[in-house]
Amino acid sequence: MADQSKSPKVDSTLSKGLAILERLAASRSGKGVTELSRELDLTKSNTFRLLQTLTTLGYVRRLDNRSYAATLKTWQIGRNLVEHLDLREMAGPELTYLSKQTGEAIYLAVPEDLAIVYIDKIDSRKPIRSWNTVGGSAPIHCVGTGKAILAANYSRMRDKLVGNLTRHTDRTLTNIEALDADIAATQSRGYALDRGEYREHILSFGAAVTLPDGVAVAALGISLPEINLAEGDAGRIGALVREAAARVSEKLLRG
Amino acid sequence: MADQSKSPKVDSTLSKGLAILERLAASRSGKGVTELSRELDLTKSNTFRLLQTLTTLGYVRRLDNRSYAATLKTWQIGRNLVEHLDLREMAGPELTYLSKQTGEAIYLAVPEDLAIVYIDKIDSRKPIRSWNTVGGSAPIHCVGTGKAILAANYSRMRDKLVGNLTRHTDRTLTNIEALDADIAATQSRGYALDRGEYREHILSFGAAVTLPDGVAVAALGISLPEINLAEGDAGRIGALVREAAARVSEKLLRG
DNA sequence: CCCATCCGTTTCATATATCAGAACATTTGT
DNA sequence: ACAAATGTTCTGATATATGAAACGGATGGG
Numbered sequence A, B: 001m002a003d004q005s006k007s008p009k010v011d012s013t014l015s016k017g018l019a020i021l022e023r024l025a026a027s028r029s030g031k032g033v034t035e036l037s038r039e040l041d042l043t044k045s046n047t048f049r050l051l052q053t054l055t056t057l058g059y060v061r062r063l064d065n066r067s068y069a070a071t072l073k074t075w076q077i078g079r080n081l082v083e084h085l086d087l088r089e090m091a092g093p094e095l096t097y098l099s100k101q102t103g104e105a106i107y108l109a110v111p112e113d114l115a116i117v118y119i120d121k122i123d124s125r126k127p128i129r130s131w132n133t134v135g136g137s138a139p140i141h142c143v144g145t146g147k148a149i150l151a152a153n154y155s156r157m158r159d160k161l162v163g164n165l166t167r168h169t170d171r172t173l174t175n176i177e178a179l180d181a182d183i184a185a186t187q188s189r190g191y192a193l194d195r196g197e198y199r200e201h202i203l204s205f206g207a208a209v210t211l212p213d214g215v216a217v218a219a220l221g222i223s224l225p226e227i228n229l230a231e232g233d234a235g236r237i238g239a240l241v242r243e244a245a246a247r248v249s250e251k252l253l254r255g
Numbered sequence C: 001c002c003c004a005t006c007c008g009t010t011t012c013a014t015a016t017a018t019c020a021g022a023a024c025a026t027t028t029g030t
Numbered sequence D: 001a002c003a004a005a006t007g008t009t010c011t012g013a014t015a016t017a018t019g020a021a022a023c024g025g026a027t028g029g030g
Helices: A012-026 A033-040 A044-057 A073-084 A087-102 A144-152 A154-161 A176-189 A233-254 B012-026 B033-040 B044-056 B073-084 B087-102 B144-152 B154-161 B176-189 B233-254
Strands: A060-062 A068-070 A105-112 A115-122 A137-139 A192-195 A202-210 A216-225 B060-062 B068-070 B105-112 B115-122 B137-139 B192-195 B202-210 B216-225
Touching: A012 A033, A012 A044, A012 A060, A012 A068, A012 B012, A012 B044, A012 B073, A033 A044, A044 A060, A044 A068, A044 B012, A073 B012, A073 B073, A087 A105, A087 A115, A087 A216, A087 A233, A105 A144, A115 A144, A137 A144, A144 A154, A144 A176, A144 A192, A144 A202, A144 A216, A154 A176, A154 B087, A176 A192, A202 A233, A216 A233, B012 B033, B012 B044, B012 B060, B012 B068, B033 B044, B044 B060, B087 B105, B087 B115, B087 B216, B087 B233, B105 B144, B115 B144, B137 B144, B144 B154, B144 B176, B144 B192, B144 B202, B144 B216, B154 B176, B176 B192, B202 B233, B216 B233
Parallel strands: none
Antiparallel strands: A060 A068, A105 A115, A105 A216, A115 A137, A192 A202, A202 A216, B060 B068, B105 B115, B105 B216, B115 B137, B192 B202, B202 B216
């Protein structure tokens, strides 16, 4: 085999086993021993043995007597990962950055049914109280972080919202058509904007942290009193939060 | 997991490497070499080397200089799998419908050996916690979704169950004759009913999603606390889930 | 400030997996 | 029924991974 001279030590057994697993997971139906050995440039006997190992470990099962397919075990493991993902650690530096850039209250939120839950925050450095605490929640349809998450997966979530658009202020979007339009605007802007839709005179910006497939797992948010927003600052703040969220998304992948 | 009748040869490198990956995926933050080696009963040097391999293959990354964590690569591979089954997409609207009709926890599950794995759910809208998460699993013989799948293919699966009917509550059906009778009832009703056979005081209903040849590929389920079930509601809920599953089955045909 | 202790890393005989090639068994297509 | 695939099992020489011990850096307590 042509090994890279830069990354010297790889256990070939593990490497080949994982390659087989990847191949099987990528194929809709199963693959046979010979097919796999050709694709991965391995001997038949080696491929067969690795498949046997993967089978007894539960990662692979035989379909009929001539082909193998990946089980859901790989998916379950990956699922565990996403659930245990330490968003706080990943997003921490970006929260700090946003705080320094704006001086306003910065939030990290995750979706929970039709609400978002704050899992981290940095207080405003201006002498203004904040209402939201870590562990607290807010309706998904009327805050920046919530609408950013909605926008990332609107097709899946829209139907659940109909009839559940509770009013909180006179600016809350309570009919689905208005929300449709707002979400469309959010999608094209790349960040969400709430103009006092949850608390009177409190604005919030939000942008989603997404996995490679587009699923939103969290959102970054900036919240500030209406009076603090200078003319033309909305675009700047929106861009800040959008780009910070993009950096966190990328960090989830690469570390 | 009781399939160790024979002991086929397993490649230890692959086996250990996957064990490490599983451990890392299950841990919130990273783990160190020594910690892993103790947990998995491996030597430090072996663990170190496997971690090095997993790192160059992109499955693992170093956090700081003293610990390793799993990347999202495992998740991406597993995702490929469920993406190819577009069950979730097909069943989504029916899950939503069941949620609206009942307000209880709704599940979509697929069979995996002698268990079922939850691949999607909608939380109860009532203030009751649910234990089952997406990615989690449950024994096939004592939950509604599992028994629905069993009922669809009982002739093929019955023999594998003998001797594997683990007890979970005092209502669990642990002898094959009792299960035979329950499955027969399930088949004539068109939906499965679990009366606290897996968790005390938790009822669940299930109905199978089947291919035209009768093979069950998934099941829809509704789970609720015993106390939520009004007299005579069982028939109504059973019919709801049976018909929703039938609609999903039909949808699989037409695309 | 030093020492005991922990950790990640490296080293090197030895145990283990891999390779190639072939043979055998079983299925599929004509 | 025959031929051409495919999955499965051997074999022993070679390449590779393994375990035990040692190394060097970091940490924390006395």
